Amino acid sequence: MLQAQQQAQTTDIESRPAGTVAGRLLRAVRSGGSNSTLLRQIALVSLLLAAIFPLFGGSFFTRLAIEALLFGCIALSVDILLGYAGLLSLGQAAYFGLAAYVAALMYLHVTQSFWLVLLTASASVGVFSFLLGAVAIRAKGVYFALITFGVAEILSKITHNTRAIGGSDGLIGIPVPSIRLLPGLEIEFANNYVFYYLVLGTVCLLYLGTRRILNTAFGSVLRAIRDNSDRVPYLGYNPFWYKLLAYVMAAQIAAFGGLIYPLLRGFVAPHLFGFEVSTKAVVMSLVGGVGTLIGPLMGSVIITFLESVVGSYTERHLILLGIIFIVFVMFLPDGLCGLAQRTFGAGRKVKP
Amino acid sequence: MEDLLAYLHFVVLPQFIDALIIGVALALVALGLTMIFGLLDVINLAHGELYMLGGYAAFTLLGWGAGYWSALVLVPVLVGLVGWALEELGIRPLLPRADRAIVTLLFTFGVSLIFRDIAQVIWGTETRSVAAPLTGIANLAQVFVPIYRIFVFGAGVLAIAVTWWLVYRTQIGAVLRATAVDPSMVASFGIPIRLVYGFTFLYGCGLAGLAGVLLSPIYAVFPTMGHDFLVMAFAVVIVGGMGSIIGAVVAALLLAQVQGLASLWIPPVWAETLVYGVMLLVLVIRPAGLFNRLGEA
């Protein structure tokens, strides 16, 4: 799925006489916000659709959309790693689950203050992702995928085996809280519409923030590392710190989804760390388009809704998911965003 | 002193022997996985489902009146052919891509989901079983081992030995090892690389099928059996070194002992978690595993 982008990059280099890494870096930095207009249009249309969705959705679909956005956070974090740093994580659910458990335990035993919960969950994920990232990103290619898979598996086992935090049953009874924005101004999560717009707004901010950061020189170096990591150190950049920063950032985004999940569904279970959740996030970014940032969020909405609708007619959802995997890997490696680009944007390139 | 000897003889030794047999079974599943990675850079996430197919194929053949021994010969061939078809139709078109390790991993994952669901459609959700062709228990100095498990051990060791001989002592093996190092060099000698890759898949998946037949009388047959086994097989391949045949065998024996012996002293669920811990430790300290990959002697 990276092939399309890499080809695009190759043409870039070839079109420049001085086709060196330095040249590519320079070009990437200069083109700054090189998101094509098309991607921006896709993002705008999606946001518009998302904004009016609850008017038609009813409470179930509005809540399902919240869940899709939360799982979309994992997909977004997979995309940051895969699309920009070239790292396939098969364990991004670890951070979703970790944040969900920290939030659930805080609400049940420590505090009802949303901000305190947010801080604790974010800090725990921050520390954990820093330590794990420092180890994992030194492994190359598939070994990174295997390490992330292993860690998520171990976390899932530990929560499953530890009866003090609910064991295999997980924890129920997490209250539906409210956030005190300012003294006297409270937001109630109990109202699905308020909840939805709050999550939509935050996910938009996360998306815009991520795009902003990845369009700076930081993102350019990251991509240069992805494409040619052996030569970047000679240019004075240490790939380690760039990758680590991307890894920690990605973990924080997945953690946001996890932190909100117990507030939506009222419980946590070891399944939230599961391989199914991690791999589904990978399909979501595949479907939307790896390296587009908006694609994975769309992919999450599509997959979540598809599963929910199809689920009423058949229990063969694994076949469905498998076919989606195969079709996108083999025939649409640049996802729906790539398809849109080829259909509508003749001549324009979708670039990360 | 006597107590200690009795403890070693009646508690630790049986545990060791049982884990040894499990280790060989595990090595059989892991062997195909590691060969395919060694040659093609492909992590075959559908490997567990090919093992499952082996179990179901044995169940079906026996249901049609075939004997166990003919199933033992037929099933690996059938499953091998399924693997070969997978390589031909799905893996090969993906190999030219720059990120082939990632895309083939995702492709085989999709295949595994489909196979698991199809098995449920064809064979239903109930657990199926295959009767063991050998019954009875051997008494080896007060350690009791079922005859069939001794047979599984022997057959497993034989399959491992044949694989080793094939890779390190034959002309085909020389080509395989050379391909693992430098496919273009091998191609320049006029050897068709696609045949080498096809054969690797056929053989590796055939081993998974063999494991499916051999283990079905002990572990029963049901749609999620491959998925359950794969995580453990992965741990083996990672610890042994992705692509290393000797590594897979050593790691399978080692991890089976870790789990078996550890469950004498710590709660079994934590023994299972410990195996993943060992895997992670190896990944962190020596990401490429304990042994070198195929071809890099």
Add this chain to the structure above:
Amino acid sequence: MSKIATIAKLGVAGAFMLALAPAQAADPIKVGVVTPLSGTYAPIGKQVRWGAELVVKEINAAGGVNGRPFELLFEDEEANPPVAVRKAEKLLQQDKVDLLTGTVNSGSTLAVGQVAERNDRILVTTVSYAPSITGAQCSANVFRVNANAYMQSNALTSWLIKNAPGKRYFFIGPDYEMGRSTTSAFQNDVKRLGGTDVGATFPPLGAKDFTPYIGQIRAAHPDVIMTATAGNDTVRLLTQLKEYGILTDKLTLAGAAGAVTQENLGAMGGAGEGFLSAAGYSIDIDTPANKKFVSMFKKEFQHDPDLFAADTYGLFYLFKQAIEKAASTDTGRVRAAMEDATWQTPQGTKKIRKGDHQAVVDMVIVKVKGNDFQTVGKVPGEEAVGPDDCQKF
């Protein structure tokens, strides 16, 4: 902020209007069945589904509930609580079901029970037997019509102590909530009744090989082995115990009601012979109602029913009776009608205990013989049911 508030008001108004839509007389009574139809627990889900389909066909053919037919809506929950909750919300909020049932593993039952509570609907489990569901984690919106682990343990151990030769008991429980709680109920009852606990082991759920625990079992020289495994785990456990020659004429095998069922007995190749369990149901219960149920079930599905199908089948007669008594599907009134209800099922009379919403079920001790289950003893429900531990309503 004002924008959000306006939209929020719009939403509330919309929901209010929907609530006012009048129910027509012939409106179906919708029952949502969230049950595992794929994955490891699919064989149980299949029995739940068949039981529900059979009973609904029967009740609707006889004129429904005050003229209203039952309508079933199935969702596959994959024995995965996050999926179960999503599917349950769909049934409740989108399909507007009146009642929920079907959950199998205790994690799903607890999580879906909470969803039912937050949506003011009732969930009845016909399979989960973890005591916490009607105990420490009980809910006013959750009922259980099958026998829980305490009841099974009570009935089974008191029968075993009287009838099984030998006093040495060994316990095997898969290491997850249902396995742990069932095993500890077994252990407590055995000790209370004068048996000897000679050891216990807790293999992981889904363990492939039980040989690491066989040495411990052999060394303990048990007279009775009690297990809380289910499905494929029981198949592997018992075939491997047989393989290793642990199963002899002197040893008694016993365990939880879900350990050996119609769905996995066939795969054991005789290793399940003589297995004893206490359940709220046995296929050979000699009553006209049960004979009719079994013959209809076999005719419809070419398959024997097991306890999951029977308990689900029986549940719909409770629904029917409660809705008729309440003259409404209003949750509060149905709940009131279900509490203290006594009703007829294939296995006889069941009664809901008001204090914790646990059904009092006469227990039968069932023994595996060949491919069949035979009743070898009975324990009255009142004797087996144990104390009411629910503190929440």
